[in-house]
Amino acid sequence: SQQGEEDPQALSIQEGENATMNCSYKTSINNLQWYRQNSGRGLVHLILIRSNEREKHSGRLRVTLDTSKKSSSLLITASRAADTASYFCATDAGGTSYGKLTFGQGTILTVHP
Amino acid sequence: NAGVTQTPKFQVLKTGQSMTLQCAQDMNHEYMSWYRQDPGMGLRLIHYSVGAGITDQGEVPNGYNVSRSTTEDFPLRLLSAAPSQTSVYFCASSYSGTGAGELFFGEGSRLTVL
Numbered sequence: 238s239q240q241g242e243e244d245p246q247a248l249s250i251q252e253g254e255n256a257t258m259n260c261s262y263k264t265s266i267n268n269l270q271w272y273r274q275n276s277g278r279g280l281v282h283l284i285l286i287r288s289n290e291r292e293k294h295s296g297r298l299r300v301t302l303d304t305s306k307k308s309s310s311l312l313i314t315a316s317r318a319a320d321t322a323s324y325f326c327a328t329d330a331g332g333t334s335y336g337k338l339t340f341g342q343g344t345i346l347t348v349h350p
Numbered sequence: 351n352a353g354v355t356q357t358p359k360f361q362v363l364k365t366g367q368s369m370t371l372q373c374a375q376d377m378n379h380e381y382m383s384w385y386r387q388d389p390g391m392g393l394r395l396i397h398y399s400v401g402a403g404i405t406d407q408g409e410v411p412n413g414y415n416v417s418r419s420t421t422e423d424f425p426l427r428l429l430s431a432a433p434s435q436t437s438v439y440f441c442a443s444s445y446s447g448t449g450a451g452e453l454f455f456g457e458g459s460r461l462t463v464l
Contacts, residue, residue, distance in 0.1 A: 270452070270453075272453075277458075278457060278458070279354075279440055279455035279456050279457045279458055280393075280440070280442075280453070280455045281455070282452040282453060282454070285451070285452060325392065325393070327393075327453075337395055337398065337408060337409070338383075338395070338453060339395070339409075340385070340392045340393040340394075341392050342390060342391065342392040343392055
């Protein structure tokens with residue numbers, strides 16, 4: 238079963254706009270990660286946020302984590318056409334899920350020039 | 351560095367045939383894993399390994415075998431291919447022994463079973 242569920246499934250914006258993607262999960266986690274996948278390619282790690290962190294930044298990326306709501310968001314500011322990709326959240330539940338990073342279904346982001 | 355290398359990139363099999371997807375990493379990572387990606391299903395964990403000689407099942411292990419004789423290599427074997435195994439397969443490795451850190455992915459192996 239999927240641990241993380243992304244919302245929306247697809248997002249279409251203009252260059253320069255901000256893009257926000259959300260991820261909800263079901264069980265407690267040790268950390269949550271975001272990955273990007275360009276069409277036909279492997280996934281690339283973007284950012285990792287630990288369960289005791291609330292916000293993290295990396296360049297134009299901002300990730301928030303609300304463990305009370307079991308949700309996370311990824312904000313891409315001043316988007317570019319090159320940001321067009323699928324974005325996935327992945328959770329590490331730890332405990333008996335040791336070694337089992339679980340991915341959501343992803344958000345397809347299209348940025349129009 | 352090459353990172354994570356998967357071969358072959360494309361493969362067509364007939365139902366009942368067997369084959370091995372190869373995965374090699376040159377980063378000295380202890381943790382390696384195999385995922386399959388299907389439309390609308392995201393990535394699902396097939397098998398993983400936290401070190402040479404140690405493997406365990408993920409979410410969808412049926413029909414697949416793995417072994418880890420070296421740190422570098424983690425092959426995935428399809429025993430008797432079925433159309434339901436048509437998918438894109440990704441190998442990933444991590445410096446984290448628990449697999450809970452950043453994953454480095456290969457470019458994928460696209461398998462079609464007729």
